[in-house]
Amino acid sequence: MSKMTNGIIEMINGPVVKASGLSSFKMREMVTVGNKKLIGEIISLDGDIGTIQVYEETEGLKIGEEVVSSGKPLSLKLGPGLLSNMFDGIERPLKKLYELSGGFIAEGIGLISLDEDKEWEVDLTINVGDHLKGGEFFGSVMETSIIKNYLMIPSNICGDIVSINKQDKYKLEDEVAIIKDKNGKEHILKIYQEWPVRIPRPSKKRMALSKPLVTGQRVLDIFFPLAKGGTAAIPGGFGTGKTMTQHQLAKWSDADIIVYIGCGERGNEMTDVLEEFPKLIDPNTGKTIMERTVLIANTSNMPVAAREASIYTGITMAEYYRDMGYHVAIMADSTSRWAEALREISGRLEEMPAEEGYPAYLPSRLAEFYERAGYVETLSGKEASVTIIGAVSPAGGDFSEPVTENTKRFVNAFLALDKKLAYARHYPSINWLNSYSGYIKVLDKWYRENVSGDVIELRAEMLQILYEENKLSDIVQLVGEDVLPDDQRLILEIAKVIKIGFLQQNAFHAEDTYVPLPKQHLMLELMKFLYDKASEAVKLGIPISKVKDPEIFGKVTKMKYTIPNDDLTGIGRLMSEIEDFYENLKVKYKV
Structure with missing residues (x-):
């Protein structure tokens, strides 16, 4: 076996470095670059010339400095100490980095990871x-x-x-x-054990998805449910609430472990996560949510190559906890910034660009990432899962751009955020016309056994009302509501109740930020009951102005605030009140 020799830097182009003398090195091998020993990874080899992507700032690096092999691929230390911690894109703890170099990460600190002194x-x-x-x-x-x-x-x-x-x-x-x-x-x-970040961790077998990821967010749990072990994309333009939606999922979903990746996001957003998460109390355990959370922060001003690695770092940590038998949810915010890092590095490598300058391998990289989700039987015989929820930030909110379009191919739930809803302060701003979930059929049995036998049909009826309202709103904008027959005017009113009373949810209200499934179902049952009774009254010839009583409709819309999550008897009382109101209306009009 030939003796390992060190390489010599021949060319530097931002985070991309070319070196000679690498004939004994391997693809994807981790190396240290230059006198500062910057961490890098070999991404191409041609004879003894190799191309390295460097995970740190390359300012001050010189041609002629050495490249030294580590003898292994980019790997993570997986062991106790990951939870409640915050890392950069290559698993270096940010608290330790701050102690070593202050507010800005200095080059050449090395690949420190978990605390080796803690007992x-x-x-x-x-x-x-x-x-x-x-x-x-x-x-x-x-x-x-x-x-x-x-x-x-x-x-x-x-x-x-x-x-x-x-x-x-x-x-x-x-x-x-x-x-x-x-x-x-x-x-x-x-x-602890070490694992290469780009290789999926093995399991005994993949299993069919059958359980929902319960989030406490009504628009998701009932209308567009997510499955444990499934995949979801949350695309939306600037300011539509992608990060806010992911924060809600991280806070309230019934996953055992949360891995939150801030990939190329603004520093103030990660600061918000850092300050807010330790104060949040997990409703299931009564402890701070940080006790089951790993944070990976790779903000927009950090080296671009480490942004590309952060996604793999996060998914490898998620698989590690999955292998112990835990259900893990991974929030990637956002995969667009990750794709932009791929594009920048690809440009520096002078690769042939594909659509909008992204590399031709963008779809396969996205597929590699989302395929690491799944519900599995672990090597130890336990059932566990990794659920991936990726935010996508299309420029200008254009869902036809390559990252959104390719992501759509690999995810089964598409939660399209709408800037019109966001600007109208309707949060979560998930557009019920453009969103879909492919998990309705696989979760049907679970919902029937654990929530109600009619919940899926109820969802379909409510969505039908919203579709009808969308068609009617075009006519209303042209000629006004008064020209519509009373039954269609009633659809407009009920759709408003569904949108404001059910789909809109207040993250800052104690009762509304998280809603258990039994309440979600009963709220929708009550709205259906209101529609049936009002529709019956309209058919009997009672004027719509009397049927759409502001007090009754207002009470139904506001029940999300007025009826506590732990005492749902108020919904039954409201149902009786609606029945009495319409019976009195029939007596008054003698029908």
């Missing part, structure tokens, strides 16, 4: 002589007060435990045990 109490579950396969647990650590981190045998190792180093507490690099494989080779087990 963890480990509950070992193995004995000498035990035979263990890859993915099986050999102990656990209480990573936070609500999440137990299970220590796993690396997936490529299978063998017998030959020795155990029993201690009260372990640091990351301490030897916990030794396992010997069938070839007689010994492997040291530690409380």
Whole structure:
């Protein structure tokens, strides 16, 4: 085997560096570049000439400086200490970076990751002589007060435990045990493992999706549901509420673990996440939401190559917790900024551009990312999932641009944000005409068994009313509402109740920010009941001006605020009030 030699920098073009003498290096190998030892990754090899994308600022780098191999691909340390932490795009903790270099990240700090000095109490579950396969647990650590981190045998190792180093507490690099494989080779087990970010972690088998990701957001849970292990895109122009919608999903969804990636977003948005999340109380546990959250911040002023890596960093962390048996939701905000990083690096590599300057491999990269979602049986035999929810930021709100169009091919839920709704302060500004969910059929059984037998039909009826209202609104704009027959005028009124009373949700109201599924269903039942009773009165010839009583309609619209989430008896009383009102109306008009 030829001796490894160091490469020599020949050309520098922003984050892209070319070096000679790399014939013994491998594709996707992690390297250190220049005297400052900047972290980089080899992305192409041609003879002994290699191209490297550098994950740090290359200012001050000189031709003639050395490129040194690390002997491994870009990998993450996966172990206790990820939760409640905030990392940059290549898993360097931002708090530690701030201590080392202040407000701006200095070059050449190196690939620091998890805290190697912190000691963890480990509950070992193995004995000498035990035979263990890859993915099986050999102990656990209480990573936070609500999440137990299970220590796993690396997936490529299978063998017998030959020795155990029993201690009260372990640091990351301490030897916990030794396992010997069938070839007689010994492997040291530690409380962490390393994994290359671009390779999906294995599972025993992929399973059919059958359970919803319950979010507490009415427009999602009833109208456009997401499945655990599924994929969703939230496209929208500037100011339409993509980040706000993802914040709500991160705060309230019933995933066990949240991985939030701020990919190329503005620094103030990530600051908002940092300041707000620690104050939020998880409704399921009563603890701060940060205890089950990992934050990855790669803001728009950070090196562009690290933005490209941040997506893979996030999904690898998500798969790590999935392998322990947890349901993980990953928020990528936004994949458009990631695609822009691909475009910039592709341009510097002088590759042939495709549509709008994006590289020709954009669709395959998007597919690689979204295909890592799924509901699986893990190597340890548990059911777990990774759900991917990616925000897309099309320039000018144009959904026909390449990132949105290609994302649409690989996701099953498309939650189109509408700037008209956003400017009218209707949040979440999800347009019910342009959005869709491909999970209605697969979740039908779960909804019938756990919510109500009629919830899917109810959803279809309410959507039909909204479609009818959309057609009628064109006529109203031309000739006014008065020319419409009373039954069509009633559709306009009921659609307004559905839009304001159900689809619009106030993130800052204690009762409305999160709504449990039973209340969501009963709210829609009541709106359907109101429509049926009012429609019956219209058919009997009662004037629409009397049928659309402002007080009754107002009470139905405001029930999201007036009826507590933990006491739904008020909905039954409101139903009785509606019935009495229309019965009295029939008596008054003698019909």
